Amino acid sequence: MRGGVFGLLCSALLLAQDAVAQRPNAVRGNKPKKWVMRSVAGADYACKCYPGDDCWPNRGQWQKLNNTVGGNLQVNIPPGAPCYNTFQGPLGDVATYNAAECQKVTSNWNDEQFQIELPAAGLWTYFTNDTCRPTTTPTDTCTLGYYPVLVIMAKTAAHIQAGVDFARENNLRLIIRNTGHDFLGRSVGWGALVINTHSFQDIKFSDAWSGAGDYSGPAVTVGAGVQAFEVLKQANALKPPKIMVTGECATVGVAGGLVQGGGHGPLTNFYGFLADTALEFKVVTADGDLKTANADTNADLFWALRGGGPSAFAVIVEASYKIFEDKPSAGLHLDIDQSHTTNTTLFWEAVRVFHGYSTHFVDNGLYVYYELGTTGQNLHVHPFVGIGKTPEELQAVLEPMFADLDGLGITYTTSEADFPTFYDLYQAMFEGEMAGNSALTGGWTIARQDVEENHPAVISAFQTVVSAGSFLIGHMWSAGHGLPEEQWGDSAVNPRFRNVVDKLITIVPVAGNAPLADKAAAQDKLTNVVDAALREGSPNGCAYINEADPYEPNWQEAFWGETYSRLLEIRQKYDPDGVFYAVSTPGTENWEQIETGTRLCLKI
Known part of the structure; x- marks a missing residue:
């Protein structure tokens, strides 16, 4: 029962x-x-x-x-x-x-x-x-x-x-x-x-958005309960196939917490965050009113809902987004683990080579999803994604990295494939996720400036994370690459995200029913060892509210930077009594x- x-x-x-x-x-x-x-x-x-x-x-x-x-x-x-x-x-x-x-x-x-x-x-x-x-x-x-x-x-x-x-x-x-x-x-x-x-599962497509704002292209309106796999499947069935910005995980809801936190995914290189593609919301505010928020009506609330923090401003009932034509795409998997080398120094040199190309990857339109340290000495890149690229074009982007790996004398395993659409690649090459686990999660981002100016400090931070018994999940993208700079301020996401080339999740395993002292020790490790190393390694980075330490120090600056004071004013306007609550919002x-x-x- x-x-x-x-x-x-x-x-x-x-x-x-x-x-x-x-x-x-x-x-x-x-x-x-x-x-x-x-x-x-x-x-x-x-x-x-x-x-x-x-x-x-x-x-x-x-x-x-x-x-x-x-x-x-x-x-x-x-x-x-x-x-x-x-x-x-x-x-x-x-x-x-x-x-x-x-x-x-x-x-x-x-x-x-x-x-x-x-x-x-x-x-x-x-x-x-x-x-x-x-x-x-x-x-x-x-x-x-x-x-x-x-x-x-x-x-x-x-x-x-x-x-x-x-x-x-x-x-x-x-x-x-x-x-x-x-x-x-x-x-x-x-x-x-x-x-x-x-239960809010409606999905409605439009060939031409006729609502508020100056956008007139194709759009989709989704209920609060719609998940990524559902809307992507229906968009793929359109003629021609369409696609929208969603998270890497297919089971995430595409209205609600995802967009209120920003919403990054494989298409972020091209269109920014999901929040950057939002056109309109139907919401219930803290006073119990049903409101529309768009560029013309409740424009301040519309701005805040686009990355200003989950469960902070209103309950999203329905959301409308831009959608885009899908493209043929190519993908490639890369693995380097103990079957390839047991030499720790050589392994970390390979990690340095791989991550040193992060700016090159995103500047060439690639999205890269990887895990580091999940089973000790392990780099698991599943996958490199080239949207709109042939396998040959993807290989051309990756060739300098492979040349450097070969120069180290390390072996590795790869597999590649091409697909008629990104949706097909998404279905075939991304791995499913599991529920029911217990852990603390944190995270930080790696700024372009820190890769270019002090990359050894970034790799040193990675080594600290793994040696502490944690592991990393990385997402290489650039939220400022394909979005015109004049549109960067249209959503409430931290401006620092526009110069990020890698967004990391850190994992510290701990049982939820562990003794309080053990929980405190795990939280201390996450905040003051694991994520502290990343903050030191990339001082120009920031944190992502949906995938971060809930007790991130100086969270106002880390999550929102210069947008925070405006967000605070809007929160006080729409929810002065704290009807809604989510930690560190x-x-x-x-x-x-x-x-x-x-x-x-x-x-x-």
């Missing part, structure tokens, strides 16, 4: 208090609202309302909300609960064991799409506290951990509006969840109410998750 019906909700809520209390007076000038006051280490906090608090909504209020959202409110039960006799939830215990369902969950635990289709699962489990994983011992304990408490499986914009209104009026922590495809724990949160937008400076990362509170 993975998500109980509202009858279960009603019976469980008998265990919650019915009283509703108003906390006196405004916190920092806000309107009177329900707050839970806390003091920690001499600091005072006003916190959101959670189960067991006097201000937690009563049965009647939840029933009214359920009626408003068409019966689509449900208690959230962790995905692994069918493997346990009992789910011990904050609203009461529920008998959950089901052998067939347990087998289904266990066999599909690492499948991204399986997890995506669940009401409130996080694809990476660290920020759930790694609770209630599938087990063969049903008597083990299954608790909610940091999963949310209740979920609205929204089917209409009105359902989203009702959820936003209810969270605002009752001062609840609110989570917006589409696919759960994030590394920073934004899709989960202790004691929260979730609005799940994954504009306007969250005074918000903290206290009491071992549970209660979301405003420091006063």
Whole structure:
């Protein structure tokens, strides 16, 4: 049993208090609202309302909300609960064991799409506290951990509006969840109410955009729940085939967190970020209103939604983007590992050669996806992508690198192929990703200037990352290569991204249910060893909010640079009371998750 019906909700809520209390007076000038006051280490906090608090909504209020959202409110039960006799939830215990369902969950635990289709699962489990994983011992304990408490499986914009209104009026922590495809724990949160937008699956193509702005080419309008593989498949079926900017991973949603973080992918060399191609959004703002945001209407909100931070300004219901003609493309895989050399010095020389050509690759329109150190001494480039190139043209771009590798005397493995469209290459050459793992993720970018002026420092940073037991996932592109410079400021992404040639994700494995001391040590390693090395190696780089350390030092500068002050003004205009929250996004400076990362509170 993975998500109980509202009858279960009603019976469980008998265990919650019915009283509703108003906390006196405004916190920092806000309107009177329900707050839970806390003091920690001499600091005072006003916190959101959670189960067991006097201000937690009563049965009647939840029933009214359920009626408003068409019966689509449900208690959230962790995905692994069918493997346990009992789910011990904050609203009461529920008998959950089901052998067939347990087998289904266990066999599909690492499948991204399986997890995506669940009401409130996080694809990476660290920020759930790694609770209630599938087990063969049903008597083990299954608790909610940091999963949310209740979920609205929204089917209409009105359902989203009702959820936003209810969270605002009752001062609840609110989570917006589409696919759960994030590394920073934004899709989960202790004691929260979730609005799940994954049911919004409409896809509409237009030969000529007739909306706001001066663009008149082909476009696509997608619902909030549409994933990359779905829209790319339909775009490929058009005559002639079309393509849009999406992430490298096919299961990512293309409206919502991706575009609000910027949205980079294999076409970034040509068209910039997904945010740079956005034409219009339909959104629900913190006041519960359904708004249109484009170049002419709510233009400030439109700018902020294009890279200004996920779950920060509004809930995206629908998004419209430019699309482009697809082109024949060529791809090539490259592997250098211990089957090629056990000489550590030689291996790192090969890495230096490979990465030293990053500016050359992106200047010639290539996209390069690679992993470094996943199994120790391993460089796995899968793939080099030449959009609009023949295999011969791709080889010509790569020939100087191969000549230098040959000069080192190192062997390597390659395979190449050509395709009638980039979409076909995307289907064939990119490797699938897995869900259900637990780790901390960070990241940084490598600036062109640092490759050109001090590349040995970059490689030294890579060595530090790998020697610390972490590994790197790299994405070589240039968000300023194919986009006219006069358009760079049309979206809220950090201007430094226009001079980036490599965007890195760092991974520090750690169990979500590890002892607190071990978690603290892993976070310290990520922030002050792994990512610190990259910051030192590329001081002209920046960080990408969707794939970064959530506790990145000086995050305002790292994520947004000179755009931050404007983003902060827009956040204060559209969400002055903090209805929306995602860690390290504009306007969250005074918000903290206290009491071992549970209660979301405003420091006063």
